Amino acid sequence: MYVMVVGGGKVGYYLAKSLLEEGQEVLIVERDARRCVALSDDLGVNVMQGDGCEASTMEEAGMARADVVVAVTGDDEDNLVVCQVAKQKFNVARTVARLNNPKNEKIFRRLGIDVTVSSTELILSQIERVIPAKPLIHLLSLRNVGVSFVELEIPPGSPAVGRPLRELGIPDDCVFPLVIRGGDQGIIPYGDTQLQVGDHVVAVTSEASADAIRLILRG
Amino acid sequence: MRVVILGCGRVGAQLAQLMLRAGHQVTVVDKDSASFGRLGAGFTGEVVLGTGIDEDVLLRAGIDEADAVVAVTSGDNTNVMAAQVAKEIFGVPRVICRINDPLREEIYRSLGLETICGTIWQANHIRESLEGPNSGGELCM
Numbered sequence: 001m002y003v004m005v006v007g008g009g010k011v012g013y014y015l016a017k018s019l020l021e022e023g024q025e026v027l028i029v030e031r032d033a034r035r036c037v038a039l040s041d042d043l044g045v046n047v048m049q050g051d052g053c054e055a056s057t058m059e060e061a062g063m064a065r066a067d068v069v070v071a072v073t074g075d076d077e078d079n080l081v082v083c084q085v086a087k088q089k090f091n092v093a094r095t096v097a098r099l100n101n102p103k104n105e106k107i108f109r110r111l112g113i114d115v116t117v118s119s120t121e122l123i124l125s126q127i128e129r130v131i132p133a134k135p136l137i138h139l140l141s142l143r144n145v146g147v148s149f150v151e152l153e154i155p156p157g158s159p160a161v162g163r164p165l166r167e168l169g170i171p172d173d174c175v176f177p178l179v180i181r182g183g184d185q186g187i188i189p190y191g192d193t194q195l196q197v198g199d200h201v202v203a204v205t206s207e208a209s210a211d212a213i214r215l216i217l218r219g
Numbered sequence: 220m221r222v223v224i225l226g227c228g229r230v231g232a233q234l235a236q237l238m239l240r241a242g243h244q245v246t247v248v249d250k251d252s253a254s255f256g257r258l259g260a261g262f263t264g265e266v267v268l269g270t271g272i273d274e275d276v277l278l279r280a281g282i283d284e285a286d287a288v289v290a291v292t293s294g295d296n297t298n299v300m301a302a303q304v305a306k307e308i309f310g311v312p313r314v315i316c317r318i319n320d321p322l323r324e325e326i327y328r329s330l331g332l333e334t335i336c337g338t339i340w341q342a343n344h345i346r347e348s349l350e351g352p353n354s355g356g357e358l359c360m
Contacts, residue, residue, distance in 0.1 A: 053296055055322040077272050077296040081323070084299075089326055103274055107300075110307055 004029065004066040006052030006082045007073035008039050011098060011119075015072065016043060029061055053081045055089050064090040072098040080104075083113045139202070146207050152217050154199045159219045166191035168216050174205040223248065223285045225271035225301050226292030230317070230337075232257035234289065239264050246280045249292075271301040277309070287313040295320050302332055 001024050005012045008030030019026045020043065028043070029052045030036050040047040050057035052071065063069065069086040071079035076099060083095035097108055099118035108116045139149040154160060160168055165176065179187040180200040187193065195201065195217070203213055220243050224231050227249035235258060239245045245264035248271050249255065255266045269276030271292060282288060288305040290298035295318045302316035317335050318324035324336040 053323065054320065055326065075296070077294065077300040080300050080303075081296040084330075085323070085326060088330060101273065104272075107274070107304055107308060111303055 001025065001067045002027075002062075002065060003068045003070060004061065004063060004086075006069065006071045007079075007098075008032070008035050008047065009072070009074060011072040012070075013039060013042075015070065016046065020046070027061060029057070053078060053085060055085055058085060058090065063092065066090070066092050068092070068094045068096065070096045070098075074100060076100050076104050080108060080111065080113065083108075084111065087112060148205055148207055148210060150203050150205060150210060150213070152201050152203065152214065154195050154197055154201065155218055156197050157219065158195070158197065158217060160195050160217045161197055162194055164192050164194055165189055170216060171205075171209040171212055174203055174209045174213055176201055176203050178202040220244070220286040221281065221284060222246070222287045222289065223277075223280050223282055223305075225249075225288065225290045225298070227251075227254040227257055227266075228291065228293055229257065231289075231291045234291070235264055236262065246285075248276060248280050270297070272297055272304065274304065274308070277301075277304065282309050282311060285309075285311050287311065287315070290314070290316045295323055299323070299327055299332070306332070 003019055003024055004027050005016050006029045008028045012028055012030070016026045016028050026046050028039055028047045029050055030039060030047060031049070031051055033049050036047050036049040048061050050061065052058065063086055066086070069083060069092045071082035073079055079097040083097050086092040086095050094114050096115040096117065097113045099105055099108065099116045100120065102118040102121040105116050105118060139151055176189050179189050179193065179195065180202070181187055181196065182198070201217060205213055222238055222243055222245055224235050224245065224247045227235070227247050231247060231249070235245050235247045239262065246267060247255070247258065247264060248267045248269060250268070250270045252268050258266070267276060267280040269279070271277065271290060282305060288302070288311045290301045292298055298316050298318060302314050305311040306314045315333050315335060316327065317337055318327060319337045321336050321339050324334045328334045
């Protein structure tokens with residue numbers, strides 16, 4: 001597989017190194033000449049100096065035969081243009097863009113970028129996991145289908161405690177595949193299961209029903 | 220018309236003043252507050268501090284009610300992204316995007332953006348001036 005990595009910062013460097021170790025063919029494109037020298041000293045010949053947004057540079061770099069183009073510069077607008085040029089001008093099958101502003105995810109998707117990766121959002125979701133003040137923790141969002149995996153803790157005084165799940169009026173577009181009790185016991189719940197204070201409930205829900213779930217489980 | 224101008228450089232500031240004088244409602248966006256000085260003391264349009272590729276900034280500039288957006292920041296890619304956000308996300312009826320790199324301009328024009336390439340435009344005008352009937356006289360740009 002031929003992977004073209006645009007942007008030779010820390011993300012691009014470690015990505016390229018890992019791909020090379022896996023035996024993939026990799027080329028890094030980096031604008032800064034001095035950075036290029038440092039990269040090629042370390043990684044060998046697989047570095048090209050140039051502007052990843054410029055079609056002529058990309059032609060020279062063989063973008064047309066790349067299986068994947070990954071844009072990991074520190075600027076979202078540059079990553080967008082790299083991926084769009086790859087797709088439109090060179091018919092690259094798969095483009096991956098690094099997002100610096102997580103709010104750009106929707107925009108990139110609308111503009112035809114296949115995959116976006118936001119380190120800001122990954123860190124945010126990790127923080128949400130360790131801060132208990134937030135009642136509903138987003139574990140995973142399945143893009144395009146409008147479904148989220150969320151986790152909720154059952155607080156003291158919750159209206160859901162001591163009643164079978166089937167009586168709670170859970171919306172049709174939501175299921176609870178897992179309840180974690182006492183931090184170490186995994187329960188696959190069914191209609192008769194009764195929740196206890198301190199249980200962690202993992203829910204798969206449509207985005208529309210997420211608020212209703214919170215009300216049912218936390219009051 | 221309500222026009223949002225992204226980038227308060229020489230072109231953006233000049234355009235803002237012209238549009239305002241012609242009776243239009245003008246909002247100028249720039250990430251550097253010092254650049255608003257180019258608008259002059261008598262400027263009565265609105266200014267918004269921020270980058271034109273940030274949805275929140277664009278909303279503060281009233282993009283959802285704009286009749287036209289003009290992207291003339293110093294960065295080609297910023298202009299490209301801002302113009303696409305204006306067109307595809309907010310459905311602004313008229314979006315004009317400056318792209319100084321001729322190759323990139325060609326790509327985005329073929330993708331349906333209304334683009335202006337400052338480089339080609341200026342080169343053509345200079346050439347016309349040099350070869351035209353007034354050659355030898357002053358260049359008129």
